[in-house]
Amino acid sequence: MDSVERLIILSRDGVINEDRGIITKPDDWVPIEGSLEALARLHRAHFKVVVATNQPGIMLGKLTVSDLNAIHQKMHAEVDAAGGKIEAIFFCPHTADAGCNYRKPSPEMLNDIAQRFDVSLNEVIYVGDTLNDMSAAHKAGCQPYLVLTGQGGKTYADGVLNDTHVRVNLAAVVRELVGKV
Template identity: 50%
Template structure:
């Protein structure tokens, strides 16, 4: 099975320092949903692993998170994309849970649920904690510069072998072997 793990905020949709607290605040980054569709067409199952401490902070409830994810799934389907599953941590940083990235609990759950090793699976995020949680599970780390990506790159300390891209669409282009020349020829 070909699997890829994406962070949500800052990778698929625009991020906000004030959190994404409602479906109205969820806006896809241009090209991100189409990139997911291309992954699907290439045989990838796409899963999302996301910290959602807004629940623990009581900024929104589970019904609202479900509505946000319903909007994301619907928007993806409208461009021919499928997000197979969303794994999330509802806890705050000081809750000492095992599922909040950079801890690997969310990714361990993905591995259990799909009954696979994550060694060699591509993991895409915009923050160091996204990359760290995947790296300890053997994932290939990819940093996108959308969301918090520029700040993450500037701070340094990226896991060895981290590849950096302007956005999810360019990461998928590289992964699938497409180049600008190939895309222009296809048009």
């Protein structure tokens, strides 16, 4: 197997963990069935996993950055225990009406990830479940994959761009990708 590492960017809520609205404490972070195993499989196949997530609950005062860090510590621990690894987590703390250009659907968060990992985004797969995710992926030039978990079913029903790949969940995306490695 090729040992060259590839980068994959994942949204968090609705892709890795259940979308339960604004998650404010670690106990509310619950992985979607099969997602931890999928992350482990990505790691074994030499993918670097980066998470890109909007976290407006911070601006709304529903959680602090310390709360978010505690949630992410739990996520890292569960992913590590399953044999996976998350290289980095990028987030925007603002609400949609704040006008922040880092928040998805803007491609800026993804551009920042590309710069920090020194990759071209046209070689990067982006997995998300919302229109914001797909818009950011398209604008940044990523290969967009919509999963039907989280808000993905509604996003799909509302219509997606022709070059968006649609899969049932993260595990299905990974089965496809790892088979091509």
